[in-house]
Amino acid sequence: MSDPIKPVIVSGSAPSDRSVNAAAAGDRARPDDDLLRGLNPPQREAVTYRGPALLIVAGAGSGKTSVLTRRIASLLRSREAWPSQILAITFTNKAAGEMRERVGQLVGDVVRGMWISTFHSACVRILRREADQFGFTKNFTIYDSGDSRALVKRLVKEHEADAYGMTPASVQGRISKLKNELADAESFARQANMSDPAERLFAAIFADYQRALQRANAFDFDDLIAQTVYLFRAFPAVADTYRRRFRHILVDEYQDTNHAQYALIHELTRAPGSDAAPTEHGGLMIFDAPSDEPGALLTVVGDSDQSIYAFRGADIRNISEFERDFPGAKVVLLEQNYRSTQNILSAANAVISHNFDRKDKKLWTDVGAGDAIIGFTGYSQHDEAQFVADEIEALHRAGAPYSEMAVFYRTNSQSRALEEIFIRSAVPYKIMGGTKFYERAEIKDAMAYLIAVANPADELSVRRILNKPRRGIGDVTETAIARYAAEEGITFRDALANASALGVGPKIQQAIAQLDAVLAEASEIMLPSSGEIAPPTSVAEGLTLLLNKSGYADALRRSKDPQDEARVENLDELVAVTREFARNNPEGTLLDFLTEVALVSDADDLDDASGSVSLMTMHTAKGLEYDAVFVTGVEEDLIPHRISAGEPGGPQEERRLFYVAITRARKRLHLSLAMTRAQFGEVSVAMPSRFLQEIPHELIDWRQSPGDVNSRGGMQSRALNARRPGGGFGGGGSRYGDDLVPLPRRERPAGDVTKFANRIPAKIRDNGDLELAAGDRIRHDDFGEGRVDMVTGEGAKRVAHVRFDSAGAKKLLIKVAPITKL
DNA sequence: GATGTAGAGCTTTTT
DNA sequence: GCTCTACATC
Numbered sequence: 074m075s076d077p078i079k080p081v082i083v084s085g086s087a088p089s090d091r092s093v094n095a096a097a098a099g100d101r102a103r104p105d106d107d108l109l110r111g112l113n114p115p116q117r118e119a120v121t122y123r124g125p126a127l128l129i130v131a132g133a134g135s136g137k138t139s140v141l142t143r144r145i146a147s148l149l150r151s152r153e154a155w156p157s158q159i160l161a162i163t164f165t166n167k168a169a170g171e172m173r174e175r176v177g178q179l180v181g182d183v184v185r186g187m188w189i190s191t192f193h194s195a196c197v198r199i200l201r202r203e204a205d206q207f208g209f210t211k212n213f214t215i216y217d218s219g220d221s222r223a224l225v226k227r228l229v230k231e232h233e234a235d236a237y238g239m240t241p242a243s244v245q246g247r248i249s250k251l252k253n254e255l256a257d258a259e260s261f262a263r264q265a266n267m268s269d270p271a272e273r274l275f276a277a278i279f280a281d282y283q284r285a286l287q288r289a290n291a292f293d294f295d296d297l298i299a300q301t302v303y304l305f306r307a308f309p310a311v312a313d314t315y316r317r318r319f320r321h322i323l324v325d326e327y328q329d330t331n332h333a334q335y336a337l338i339h340e341l342t343r344a345p346g347s348d349a350a351p352t353e354h355g356g357l358m359i360f361d362a363p364s365d366e367p368g369a370l371l372t373v374v375g376d377s378d379q380s381i382y383a384f385r386g387a388d389i390r391n392i393s394e395f396e397r398d399f400p401g402a403k404v405v406l407l408e409q410n411y412r413s414t415q416n417i418l419s420a421a422n423a424v425i426s427h428n429f430d431r432k433d434k435k436l437w438t439d440v441g442a443g444d445a446i447i448g449f450t451g452y453s454q455h456d457e458a459q460f461v462a463d464e465i466e467a468l469h470r471a472g473a474p475y476s477e478m479a480v481f482y483r484t485n486s487q488s489r490a491l492e493e494i495f496i497r498s499a500v501p502y503k504i505m506g507g508t509k510f511y512e513r514a515e516i517k518d519a520m521a522y523l524i525a526v527a528n529p530a531d532e533l534s535v536r537r538i539l540n541k542p543r544r545g546i547g548d549v550t551e552t553a554i555a556r557y558a559a560e561e562g563i564t565f566r567d568a569l570a571n572a573s574a575l576g577v578g579p580k581i582q583q584a585i586a587q588l589d590a591v592l593a594e595a596s597e598i599m600l601p602s603s604g605e606i607a608p609p610t611s612v613a614e615g616l617t618l619l620l621n622k623s624g625y626a627d628a629l630r631r632s633k634d635p636q637d638e639a640r641v642e643n644l645d646e647l648v649a650v651t652r653e654f655a656r657n658n659p660e661g662t663l664l665d666f667l668t669e670v671a672l673v674s675d676a677d678d679l680d681d682a683s684g685s686v687s688l689m690t691m692h693t694a695k696g697l698e699y700d701a702v703f704v705t706g707v708e709e710d711l712i713p714h715r716i717s718a719g720e721p722g723g724p725q726e727e728r729r730l731f732y733v734a735i736t737r738a739r740k741r742l743h744l745s746l747a748m749t750r751a752q753f754g755e756v757s758v759a760m761p762s763r764f765l766q767e768i769p770h771e772l773i774d775w776r777q778s779p780g781d782v783n784s785r786g787g788m789q790s791r792a793l794n795a796r797r798p799g800g801g802f803g804g805g806g807s808r809y810g811d812d813l814v815p816l817p818r819r820e821r822p823a824g825d826v827t828k829f830a831n832r833i834p835a836k837i838r839d840n841g842d843l844e845l846a847a848g849d850r851i852r853h854d855d856f857g858e859g860r861v862d863m864v865t866g867e868g869a870k871r872v873a874h875v876r877f878d879s880a881g882a883k884k885l886l887i888k889v890a891p892i893t894k895l
Numbered sequence: 896g897a898t899g900t901a902g903a904g905c906t907t908t909t910t
Numbered sequence: 911g912c913t914c915t916a917c918a919t920c
Contacts, residue, residue, distance in 0.1 A: 385910085
């Protein structure tokens with residue numbers, strides 16, 4: 074990993090000014106007692122300390138959100154700050170929403186005046202306001218990673234860069250890294266080794282990419298931050314307005330900030346007017362921007378043990394060198410954990426202590442040891458999933474709500490096996506951030522229609538909808554339009570208005586004219602040319618009009634492809650989202666809607682009230698907590714992930730990731746793995762993760778240890794060919810079965826295990842309207858015969874509660890379970 | 896220009 | 911095992 078350039082800390086921050094102000098502020102600070110109630114001494118200090126810079130080192134579960142929200146409330150109550158002077162930055166929209174709500178509970182309605190948002194949302198707000206200053210307009214589009222990948226892909230192809238082994242993904246990743254370090258195409262070209270043709274090619278692609286964004290009036294995710302920094306540096310007067318405005322800046326998850334974000338914070342905390350000082354005129358000060366105003370007061374919260382985003386440019390040094398960056402900064406350490414039991418914390422401490430090069434920090438609690446950590450080794454990923462499902466059901470029967478349980482995995486692909494078993498076992502679940510709603514093709518199409526209206530310069534979006542639905546506009550016509558636009562010096566979008574000049578057939582001319590008319594009509598609804606303000610419902614109206622009059626909706630409805638039915642439903646859902654948006658944002662414009670969609674990930678809108686078990690990656694889990702946590706796939710090559718092995722600091726980051734995962738658990742922690750795992754269509758043997766060995770064994774109660782599964786000499790390969798039907802495999806079948814009998818505390822009967830490995834059909838079956846009633850006997854492919862105790866639920870969600878003769882009680886979704894009535 | 900089929904490549908994590 | 915792409919065919 075390349076070393077990001079460490080920024081020069083601006084001396085203009087006038088530390089003396091700051092401390093004067095801090096002392097004054099300290100005298101005034103007398104927060105109400107209720108804000109400090111229930112806090113331990115370090116937490117109190119973190120709320121009440123006043124000074125230019127404060128670092129709160131907050132271990133997992135140490136109540137940092139509580140501290141942060143009370144600190145904000147205390148600033149307001151003591152009249153040290155107006156709401157509008159506060160900028161609080163979090164990493165995810167969900168965290169921002171949560172903080173807004175909790176601050177609101179403390180201070181009431183004035184919370185509306187504060188900026189509590191993610192880095193990206195804050196930057197969008199600034200950029201929309203200032204866009205005209207530097208060659209953009211305020212209706213710019215935000216490209217998500219899919220959009221920018223599409224663009225990169227086209228450029229890689231145009232430049233034939235694949236000949237040098239460049240893939241769209243690698244180019245995209247490299248551009249993103251450079252932007253996170255505030256390098257642009259020019260600065261890259263200056264320092265690159267241009268005698269290397271591959272480097273020259275990359276520089277050209279980078280430059281083209283940036284030009285394409287500019288032409289499309291668009292920013293990618295990384296630009297949102299980097300361009301804001303450039304804006305501040307290029308226009309000190311603009312920067313000063315924000316420096317004057319924000320007097321208190323608070324940053325959560327500081328360990329995950331990258332260089333660009335770090336620079337942004339530094340720009341914002343400089344004293345207003347300080348840019349003017351070091352001009353070539355030396356001492357000539359600009360007096361309408363006096364620098365006696367100090368820079369904003371900075372509070373950062375973080376935990377270097379939870380830094381898990383180095384792979385995308387997060388620089389751990391931002392937090393580890395905070396004291397050097399801000400001389401005189403105060404550091405407060407929060408080590409008491411209010412979330413987990415001591416057993417869980419001991420395991421977490423043991424694991425993380427294997428990372429050298431960290432400040433020693435030990436979480437502790439006074440709630441007691443709690444339950445042992447439960448370990449389980451499955452024969453296959455499905456076996457493991459079945460354990461998780463069974464355990465969840467057992468906990469649920471014992472009174473634990475589903476919403477208080479979560480299952481974590483390292484890679485998204487691991488969710489499939491869990492899902493399959495959960496569906497069959499009728500465990501209600503919800504996947505966080507899996508296949509995202511807004512990444513579905515039909516949703517992207519619909520969004521492209523909206524973007525084509527909002528930002529006609531965005532060629533990518535216009536091209537996307539050109540032939541969706543099919544209008545007979547292919548490559549040839551598309552190129553003709555592009556050529557015409559270039560000749561006339563107009564945009565691709567405007568070229569559509571002149572279909573007859575393109576030299577294409579009459580039928581196609583008509584199709585183009587029709588598309589142009591629909592876009593124009595929708596534009597009139599959502600962005601009236603008369604200048605009046607469109608009502609918030611106009612987005613829903615405009616979207617409906619676009620989908621109907623373009624023929625898009627009709628094409629799907631007419632289609633015979635069964636998937637298209639679901640697509641129509643998804644589009645209805647999108648229209649519902651626009652209505653919901655109108656309700657929540659009475660002043661919301663089309664632009665506001667597009668911004669929200671671009672920046673809000675699916676993980677953000679999770680509501681825990683839904684009564685489902687949450688499934689997510691370990692990364693998504695950060696910042697969340699659950700009573701019961703299942704960490705699955707605790708295997709070598711998965712956690713730590715194989716790819717991380719080659720990267721400097723990789724294995725350590727993986728350890729922190731594992732640490733984050735286990736510290737999410739309040740009461741119960743389950744660690745599970747599988748001996749074999751199918752990936753790529755191939756089954757391979759998995760090894761227990763090294764992190765398991767780092768946990769003292771007395772903390773883990775193994776229901777089935779790796780040794781139990783592995784010690785029957787050479788048996789693992791048997792599990793691989795477990796597909797054989799009922800013992801017809803020489804002596805192996807019965808021997809295998811015999812061996813299984815003495816397994817401790819396993820409900821599953823002998824022989825059953827052999828059937829489990831990878832026997833799950835890829836397609837979900839459909840039993841149609843199979844009628845079951847209490848008393849019926851059924852046969853299940855895996856669990857054998859059993860009797861139905863009762864049936865609950867309705868329609869497709871009817872659930873049979875079955876008592877199996879040998880496998881015990883199970884709940885099965887009747888529609889999809891592999892069962893037959895006897 | 897649309898549609899169907901074979902083959903390659905893929906899987907780290909996300910605002 | 912699945913999805914996207916390229917290519918062939920209509």
